[in-house]
Amino acid sequence: MKQHRYEQIAKALGERITSGALSIGDSLPTEAALCKKYRVSRYTAREALRRLREAGLITRRPRAGSTVTAAGTSTAFSLPLSSAADLFRYATDTRFVIQRRERIHAAGEDLAVLGCRRGQAWVRLSGVRRKPGIAIPLCLITVYLHESLAGLAKRLPRSAGAIYPMVEQELGVRIARIDQRIEAVPLGEPQAAALGPARPAKGTAGSAPAIGLRVRRYYFDSRDRLLEVSDSLHAATAFAYEMRLRRD
Amino acid sequence: MKQHRYEQIAKALGERITSGALSIGDSLPTEAALCKKYRVSRYTAREALRRLREAGLITRRPRAGSTVTAAGTSTAFSLPLSSAADLFRYATDTRFVIQRRERIHAAGEDLAVLGCRRGQAWVRLSGVRRKPGIAIPLCLITVYLHESLAGLAKRLPRSAGAIYPMVEQELGVRIARIDQRIEAVPLGEPQAAALGPARPAKGTAGSAPAIGLRVRRYYFDSRDRLLEVSDSLHAATAFAYEMRLRRD
DNA sequence: CCCTTTTAATTGTCCAGACAATTGTACAAT
DNA sequence: ATTGTACAATTGTCTGGACAATTAAAAGGG
Numbered sequence: 001m002k003q004h005r006y007e008q009i010a011k012a013l014g015e016r017i018t019s020g021a022l023s024i025g026d027s028l029p030t031e032a033a034l035c036k037k038y039r040v041s042r043y044t045a046r047e048a049l050r051r052l053r054e055a056g057l058i059t060r061r062p063r064a065g066s067t068v069t070a071a072g073t074s075t076a077f078s079l080p081l082s083s084a085a086d087l088f089r090y091a092t093d094t095r096f097v098i099q100r101r102e103r104i105h106a107a108g109e110d111l112a113v114l115g116c117r118r119g120q121a122w123v124r125l126s127g128v129r130r131k132p133g134i135a136i137p138l139c140l141i142t143v144y145l146h147e148s149l150a151g152l153a154k155r156l157p158r159s160a161g162a163i164y165p166m167v168e169q170e171l172g173v174r175i176a177r178i179d180q181r182i183e184a185v186p187l188g189e190p191q192a193a194a195l196g197p198a199r200p201a202k203g204t205a206g207s208a209p210a211i212g213l214r215v216r217r218y219y220f221d222s223r224d225r226l227l228e229v230s231d232s233l234h235a236a237t238a239f240a241y242e243m244r245l246r247r248d
Numbered sequence: 249m250k251q252h253r254y255e256q257i258a259k260a261l262g263e264r265i266t267s268g269a270l271s272i273g274d275s276l277p278t279e280a281a282l283c284k285k286y287r288v289s290r291y292t293a294r295e296a297l298r299r300l301r302e303a304g305l306i307t308r309r310p311r312a313g314s315t316v317t318a319a320g321t322s323t324a325f326s327l328p329l330s331s332a333a334d335l336f337r338y339a340t341d342t343r344f345v346i347q348r349r350e351r352i353h354a355a356g357e358d359l360a361v362l363g364c365r366r367g368q369a370w371v372r373l374s375g376v377r378r379k380p381g382i383a384i385p386l387c388l389i390t391v392y393l394h395e396s397l398a399g400l401a402k403r404l405p406r407s408a409g410a411i412y413p414m415v416e417q418e419l420g421v422r423i424a425r426i427d428q429r430i431e432a433v434p435l436g437e438p439q440a441a442a443l444g445p446a447r448p449a450k451g452t453a454g455s456a457p458a459i460g461l462r463v464r465r466y467y468f469d470s471r472d473r474l475l476e477v478s479d480s481l482h483a484a485t486a487f488a489y490e491m492r493l494r495r496d
Numbered sequence: 497c498c499c500t501t502t503t504a505a506t507t508g509t510c511c512a513g514a515c516a517a518t519t520g521t522a523c524a525a526t
Numbered sequence: 527a528t529t530g531t532a533c534a535a536t537t538g539t540c541t542g543g544a545c546a547a548t549t550a551a552a553a554g555g556g
Contacts (some may be wrong), residue, residue, distance in 0.1 A: 002517090002540065023361050025366035030506060041541045046507085053461050062507040069363040156542040165317075169272065184432030184461045184484035211459050213432045220343075235431035250547095252509065278536060289511045294537085310518040310537040 009048035010040055010152060017057055017068055028066035096141065096163070099127040101153065113216065113231055114144060121147040125156070129196070129232065139239070140194060144229040164219050167228055176222040180215065182241055187212040187233075195235040211236040257286055257296035265305055265316055276306060276314035278493055342386060347375040349401065361464065361479055362392060369395040373404070376442070377480065384477045387487070388442060392477040412467050415476050423475070427466040435460040435481075443483040459484040 002043055003011075016022045029037065051056045058066045063161035104110055106120045111171050114122065123145040128137035143163060153169040164175050187195070192210035212233050219228040251259075264270045282293035288304065297314055300306045306314045352358055354368045364372065371393040376385035391411055393401050400418040408414075412423050435443070440458035460481050467476040 008540080023366075024363060025354065025368075032506080039545095043540060043542090047539085049507095060507065061550095063505055063550050064548095065506065067365065092460045148443045165272070179490065181488055182430055182461075183488035186459060211432045211434060213430075240429055240431040244431075254509080280536080290513090291510060295509085297537095308537065309520095311535060312518095313519055313536065 005038075005040055006044045006051065009034065009040070012231075013048065013052060014055070014057060017052075024068050024183035024218065026068050027064075027130065028068065029063050055248065088209050090234050094142075097127045097130055097137075098125050101125050103147075103150070110144070113142075114226075114229055123147065123150050123153040125153065134227045136238075137195065139232040139234040140191060141230060141232040143231075146225075146227045149227065163230070164228060167219065171227070173221045173227070175219050175227070177220040177224075179218040179220070181218075182213065182215050184236065185212050185214050186210065186234075187235070187244075191233060192235070193237070195233070213239055213241065215241065253286075253288055254292045254295035254299065257282060257288070257293065258299040261296065261300060262303070262305060270316050272316050274316050276300075276316065278313050284484075342377050342379050342409075344373075344377050344389065344391070344411070345375045345385075346373050346404065346406055346408070349373050351395075351398070358392070361390075362474070362477055371395065371398050371401040372458065373401065384444075384486075385442065387480040387482045388439060389478060389480040391479075394473075394475045397475065411478070412476060415467065419469075419475070421469045422474070423467045423469060425468040427468070429464045429466075431462050433462050433481075433482065434458065435459050435483070439481060440483075443481070461487055461489065462491065 013028060022028065028049070031042055031045045031049065034040070034048070035042055038045070044119035049058070049060060051094060053060060054064075057068065059069050060066045102124050104122055104124050106114050106116050106118055106122060110122070110124065111118055114120070116122075124142060125145070126140075126142040129139050130137050145163075145167070149170060152166060155178050156166075167173075168175055191212065195212070196210065212234050215230075215232050215234070217230045218226060219230075220226055257420075261276060270276070276297070279290055279297065280413060282288070282296070283290055286293070297308065301308060302313075305316065307317050308314045350372050352370055352372050354362050354364050354366055354370060358370070358372065362368070364370075372390060372408070373393070374388075374390040377387050377389050379383050393411075393415070397415060400414060404414075404474045412426075416423055417420075433456035439460065444458065445461070461484050463477045463480050463482070466474060468474055469470060
């Protein structure tokens with residue numbers, strides 16, 4: 001496993017941040033200093049800093065240099081959202097591993113999530129979302145597809161990226177609106193086990209209340225027909241939901 | 249407004265995608281082709297493609313080139329005004345009851361929230377947000393104002409509505425961007441007591457883990473200067489965050 | 497003391513070139 | 527028809543240089 005030069009540098013700097021040697025507000029070495037220290041070209045030093053910025057650890061400004069903005073230890077993953085494009089990109093560099101695939105008729109808990117008429121036919125896909133190379137899944141996820149998408153559901157590979165563009169293509173419609181609902185919920189034992197790495201041991205129930213962040217998304221077409229619902233459950237210790245609102 | 253070379257190229261390619269001239273699965277010109285066509289170095293061509301990838305429009309693989317992965321859905325969903333207006337409306341029919349008002353220099357926990365340089369001067373207001381006629385506060389809230397707003401902070405009444413319009417008026421600037429971060433956190437004893445109505449009694453510690461939803465908002469002006477930060481803590485049992493993404 | 501101007505340090509953009517790593521394609525062999 | 531192999535197209539990584547744009551900090555003026 002060859003590690004690239006810029007990865008080594010990014011890793012070294014990242015560890016100085018996560019270990020606390022550099023804390024929030026501190027400055028990192030300038031590009032010129034990194035070039036000299038590691039004997040690399042400016043391209044390589046910039047690439048290392050670029051990765052750190054994309055990881056949300058630092059910000060960079062001309063003349064001010066690179067500044068630590070997050071300790072990195074708190075939440076391992078965050079979902080920066082400023083548009084549906086981000087939603088899509090998040091989905092494309094993670095993979096939806098489908099573990100179950102069923103036809104259902106809305107009832108019980110499913111009905112509560114869907115909010116449709118009782119008995120309406122849907123396809124339910126459940127599984128986890130993974131980031132390649134990382135053992136712990138990012139979240140547990142259940143996707144409901146409208147019965148008119150049963151054909152698509154069958155053809156879906158065991159491991160898929162974003163769903164809603166496929167829905168658009170399948171039906172030839174446009175997703176015109178996405179409603180989101182975010183809430184904090186307690187995690188059950190099996191859920192916590194699936195999402196958490198090592199729980200602090202000592203199975204004395206309730207010692208460390210496992211907390212989750214549940215995100216539900218409802219996808220509507222231009223005539224307000226509900227086509228898809230996704231329900232994902234993240235470990236609160238490893239996930240924060242970020243979004244950006246712009247005003248032009 | 250000078251537009252950089254790679255921005256021009258990215259824009260040209262992006263328009264071919266959003267206009268439908270290129271659809272999902274189609275290939276973009278290779279880097280070499282772009283270099284030749286636009287008379288630029290490979291650095292510039294790569295930078296253009298990199299932006300498109302970061303925008304979620306394309307994926308790139310060695311030998312396979314650049315492939316369109318998202319159709320016109322690029323800049324589509326965003327909620328520039330509707331949400332800012334909703335944010336405003338939410339704040340105006342509730343009231344921010346200020347309980348403490350201090351000048352601080354960024355350090356410790358404040359620094360972690362602000363993510364600015366250590367020692368920078370801010371004004372911190374803390375209190376609760378209430379809905380008139382309801383006994384239990386909606387949330388605990390801390391607001392940080394940039395030192396240039398110290399005058400405003402002094403004049404604020406004990407009970408105020410939305411803060412950011414006042415910030416805009418005070419400095420004569422426009423809030424151009426609001427970053428939000430939502431996470432689930434465990435509630436401490438005093439916080440749970442302040443937010444919760446009747447806890448299920450029986451103080452047997454840990455029996456009912458109190459869960460909160462923390463929402464942080466960062467308000468930036470058009471030059472990306474951070475002017476205001478709000479940090480609010482809601483009881484999970486009584487609060488869910490809902491939003492709607494539209495596409496015109 | 498506060499405000500404006502200048503200066504210089506730092507990142508941002510861009511060029512021209514080199515080699516490495518990956519992988520789709522075509523062709524050969526079974 | 528399937529499998530394996532060689533080829534070559536394409537992106538990924540990296541060097542060393544140059545100038546532009548931005549802006550924090552210093553210097554100066556009221």
